[in-house]
Amino acid sequence: MSSPKTVRWGILATGGIAKTFTKDLLVDPQTRGVTHIKHTVVAAASSSSQSRAEQFLKETGCPASAKAYGSYEDFVKDPDIDIVYIATPHSHHYQNAMLALEAGKNVLCEKAFTVNAAQARELANKAREKNLFLMEAVWTRYFPLSVYVRELVTSGRIGPVARVLVDNSIASDPEAAFSDGKHRLVNPDLAGGALLDLGIYSLTWVFQTLYHTQDEKTRQPPKVLAALKHYGPTKAADEATTMILTFPRSEEAGGEAHAVATTSLRVATMPGGLKDVPGIRIQGPQGEIQVFGPAYRPERTRLVLKDGTVEEKEWPQPGPGKGSGWYNGFGGGKNAEGEGHGMFWEADEAATAVVEGRKEGKYEGLDESVLIMEVMDEVRRQGGLRYPEHIETTKYPTHV
Numbered sequence: 232m233s234s235p236k237t238v239r240w241g242i243l244a245t246g247g248i249a250k251t252f253t254k255d256l257l258v259d260p261q262t263r264g265v266t267h268i269k270h271t272v273v274a275a276a277s278s279s280s281q282s283r284a285e286q287f288l289k290e291t292g293c294p295a296s297a298k299a300y301g302s303y304e305d306f307v308k309d310p311d312i313d314i315v316y317i318a319t320p321h322s323h324h325y326q327n328a329m330l331a332l333e334a335g336k337n338v339l340c341e342k343a344f345t346v347n348a349a350q351a352r353e354l355a356n357k358a359r360e361k362n363l364f365l366m367e368a369v370w371t372r373y374f375p376l377s378v379y380v381r382e383l384v385t386s387g388r389i390g391p392v393a394r395v396l397v398d399n400s401i402a403s404d405p406e407a408a409f410s411d412g413k414h415r416l417v418n419p420d421l422a423g424g425a426l427l428d429l430g431i432y433s434l435t436w437v438f439q440t441l442y443h444t445q446d447e448k449t450r451q452p453p454k455v456l457a458a459l460k461h462y463g464p465t466k467a468a469d470e471a472t473t474m475i476l477t478f479p480r481s482e483e484a485g486g487e488a489h490a491v492a493t494t495s496l497r498v499a500t501m502p503g504g505l506k507d508v509p510g511i512r513i514q515g516p517q518g519e520i521q522v523f524g525p526a527y528r529p530e531r532t533r534l535v536l537k538d539g540t541v542e543e544k545e546w547p548q549p550g551p552g553k554g555s556g557w558y559n560g561f562g563g564g565k566n567a568e569g570e571g572h573g574m575f576w577e578a579d580e581a582a583t584a585v586v587e588g589r590k591e592g593k594y595e596g597l598d599e600s601v602l603i604m605e606v607m608d609e610v611r612r613q614g615g616l617r618y619p620e621h622i623e624t625t626k627y628p629t630h631v
């Protein structure tokens with residue numbers, strides 16, 4: 232057996248998800264049965280100061296040799312970085328990803344990929360022109376749970392998918408939780424609102440079961456009908472959005488299929504934290520697949536067939552395990568001792584692609600990321616939500 236190849240990461244930004252991702256990245260891949268690659272962090276950058284980057288490297292347990300940068304521009308020139316992980320607010324992804332691609336770096340960029348489809352297309356073109364790897368970090372697509380659900384869909388056990396219902400809502404009290412209006416969930420200058428932040432996961436489930444599973448040569452974009460509620464205090468972010476999507480399919484493939492994808496900052500997918508509510512239901516004439524837990528980090532599936540068959544599965548995240556004294560989580564949340572967050576699956580895919588010379592993610596290529604951005608553009612158009620020009624622009628560079 233050949234020895235594992237080590238992929239050298241650079242982390243751009245030092246906020247909440249950058250910390251969670253980096254801690255997961257440094258977990259030994261063998262704890263999840265991955266033996267062909269290893270990850271290391273060689274640099275991190277903060278837009279505010281070098282000392283913040285230093286503190287980030289320390290807090291996340293990166294190797295002492297990793298370099299701290301106080302500027303993204305200097306960081307992308309570091310010759311030791313194989314791939315850059317971008318974890319700034321989505322308002323900044325276009326500028327930051329373009330900076331890294333222009334510097335010749337492979338890129339894994341947080342969701343939502345960009346503010347709009349035009350920006351996503353420009354990034355895809357740049358990556359292709361420079362022959363670099365570029366992937367939207369929709370981590371959920373790379374979970375073993377998602378692989379299993381897509382295989383169930385293509386196995387035909389529930390028949391051709393006729394309808395998908397997905398809710399990703401977080402039950403916050405936005406006026407209280409984000410009272411100064413500066414948080415990225417409500418701030419128009421950071422492309423705030425439910426759709427780009429949370430609705431992307433509702434769309435992820437719709438697309439990975441109703442679009443990605445179809446034949447690449449014949450699948451077609453959906454028609455979209457949207458209802459979008461503006462968030463009162465800032466008026467230029469959405470508090471709640473609901474989308475009805477119609478996917479054309481040939482009669483042999485099951486004919487037209489429907490989806491309802493919804494998201495809200497205010498109401499709950501799982502009221503009172505109740506775990507037995509399937510936020511995701513994938514329905515066919517022979518039965519349905521139910522998925523439990525938040526749409527971005529689900530943990531349980533149930534297959535229910537017309538003949539009475541019920542198959543339940545738990546999908547705990549691997550990690551260093553109990554007794555390790557190691558913890559990860561996001562925001563205020565803390566996972567059980569030794570349990571990973573689940574971000575290493577996408578990191579494994581990105582690193583494997585870099586080692587193999589592939590240029591796109593295997594469970595969501597660039598054309599699909601662009602298409603989903605086109606859907607969100609259309610939803611915002613119907614709902615009358617446009618962000619400030621300096622973050623909608625495809626002009627590069629701008630200093631936002």
Ligand SMILES: NC(=O)c1ccc[n+]([C@@H]2O[C@H](COP(=O)([O-])OP(=O)(O)OC[C@H]3O[C@@H](n4cnc5c(N)ncnc54)[C@H](OP(=O)(O)O)[C@@H]3O)[C@@H](O)[C@H]2O)c1
Binds near residue numbers: 370
């Ligand atoms: N995959 C997931 O589960 C997940 C979860 C949460 C968020 N996200 C995505 O990750 C991205 C970041 O979210 P987050 O929760 O980590 O946000 P955050 O805690 O606010 O961190 C964002 C970081 O970006 C950098 N930054 C650069 N310019 C900025 C600006 N003008 N305003 C604010 N920050 C700026 C800052 O780090 P430096 O200045 O030090 O560089 C900051 O710490 C978003 O696109 C979000 O959608 C993904």
